Amino acid sequence: MPKLLSGAPVVQTLSRLVAWDTVSHRPVTELAGFLAERAERAGMRVERFETSPGKVNVVATAGPASEDGLLLSGHMDVVPVEGQAWTSDPFTLTRREDRLIARGACDMKGFIAAALEAIDRVPVQRLRRELTLVWTHDEEIGCHGSRALVEQLRREQPDRRLPRAAIIGEPTDFRICRLHPGHTTFEIDCLGRPAHSSRPSLGLNAIRIAADVIDIIDEFSLHLASRPAHAELLPTPFTVLNVGRIHGGAAVNIVPERCTLTVGMRPLPGSTAGPLLAELDDRLAPLRAKAQAQGGDVRLRLLQSSEPLDTPAACGHIHQLLPFANDRAVTGAPFATDGGNLALLGLEPVVFGPGSIDVAHRPDEHLREADLLRTVDFVEGLIHARCCAEQAAERYL
Numbered sequence: 487m488p489k490l491l492s493g494a495p496v497v498q499t500l501s502r503l504v505a506w507d508t509v510s511h512r513p514v515t516e517l518a519g520f521l522a523e524r525a526e527r528a529g530m531r532v533e534r535f536e537t538s539p540g541k542v543n544v545v546a547t548a549g550p551a552s553e554d555g556l557l558l559s560g561h562m563d564v565v566p567v568e569g570q571a572w573t574s575d576p577f578t579l580t581r582r583e584d585r586l587i588a589r590g591a592c593d594m595k596g597f598i599a600a601a602l603e604a605i606d607r608v609p610v611q612r613l614r615r616e617l618t619l620v621w622t623h624d625e626e627i628g629c630h631g632s633r634a635l636v637e638q639l640r641r642e643q644p645d646r647r648l649p650r651a652a653i654i655g656e657p658t659d660f661r662i663c664r665l666h667p668g669h670t671t672f673e674i675d676c677l678g679r680p681a682h683s684s685r686p687s688l689g690l691n692a693i694r695i696a697a698d699v700i701d702i703i704d705e706f707s708l709h710l711a712s713r714p715a716h717a718e719l720l721p722t723p724f725t726v727l728n729v730g731r732i733h734g735g736a737a738v739n740i741v742p743e744r745c746t747l748t749v750g751m752r753p754l755p756g757s758t759a760g761p762l763l764a765e766l767d768d769r770l771a772p773l774r775a776k777a778q779a780q781g782g783d784v785r786l787r788l789l790q791s792s793e794p795l796d797t798p799a800a801c802g803h804i805h806q807l808l809p810f811a812n813d814r815a816v817t818g819a820p821f822a823t824d825g826g827n828l829a830l831l832g833l834e835p836v837v838f839g840p841g842s843i844d845v846a847h848r849p850d851e852h853l854r855e856a857d858l859l860r861t862v863d864f865v866e867g868l869i870h871a872r873c874c875a876e877q878a879a880e881r882y883l
């Protein structure tokens with residue numbers, strides 16, 4: 487049992503949540519078990535969707551099935567703390583002035599704690615429309631949990647319709663974000679032919695091929711930057727490519743046989759990774775043909791992809807969030823979330839939550855206590871508006 491921080495019940499709940507070291511790649515079973523137990527205790531039906539040993543997504547439901555209800559979602563994993571200068575134990579919630587400090591306090595166990603507290607305040611047995619909670623694993627390393635959940639639901643429950651109004655409680659400082667880019671990771675393997683470095687004409691230098699690939703990626707980036715969209719909502723309003731890692735060569739006296747580039751791409755809302763990768767692959771074709779003619783090759787391989795988000799501005803739940811928002815302007819988030827994948831189920835996710843993305847992933851990550859308390863009120867208010875009110879919520883303005 488972790489040392490609980492004194493204060494409101496939601497602060498104590500957050501103390502418990504951050505005490506589980508759920509850095510991505512580690513098992514999430516115990517935290518998932520706790521969240522399932524809390525939902526069951528509140529009278530919700532709980533399903534556990536296991537992706538692999540130690541990796542589970544939790545879905546909890548209450549009220550009659552209805553697409554007009556409300557879905558709340560958050561990820562259970564957090565980013566690592568190694569190499570960061572924390573001034574207190576990252577897995578013990580610590581109060582300093584009005585700040586609650588711990589890994590995950592802001593991104594995004596604070597929202598999960600607030601949702602649990604809000605559910606304890608509403609009449610779960612008497613909801614008029616469905617309330618669903620979706621707690622995912624491994625969001626921070628590419629939204630793997632939500633992708634697996636979407637695939638599993640489509641396969642095993644093809645007729646299931648979840649509430650379309652979905653809130654992804656990532657830290658947006660209470661700003662409403664209805665769209666964001668996706669994130670795709672791929673590798674390009676450049677294959678050459680090894681030779682003694684004193685006889686370069688007998689080999690084909692894979693690092694040299696990789697340099698040409700980087701030039702082609704740069705040209706493609708310039709082309710994409712010339713096609714901006716959503717400039718009023720996104721700080722970088724075009725699809726971004728980043729050559730993030732390079733690995734090649736074996737020794738200084740060997741013509742390198744292999745060089746691999748790992749590339750990240752952030753497709754704009756409204757686009758998908760597939761056609762963009764096909765376009766890049768077309769641009770690589772002449773270089774590939776030249777390499778193949780000399781016994782080498784250039785191969786592009788998709789590693790993972792999470793979808794961009796593009797929820798219509800006219801959704802009823804966006805209107806219902808306005809009283810709780812810091813800013814009436816609806817905007818976009820620069821980072822990817824589970825919302826992109828969940829939209830594949832026909833949902834209309836909106837990213838909206840407490841805390842600032844500027845302190846997330848950093849040492850002494852924190853959430854203001856007042857913002858945590860405010861989140862309980864906002865979640866409770868939204869559940870009342872969408873799941874309890876007699877009138878079915880208007881779908882569109």
Ligand SMILES: [Zn+2]
Nearest residue numbers: 561593594656
């Ligand atoms: Zn997050």
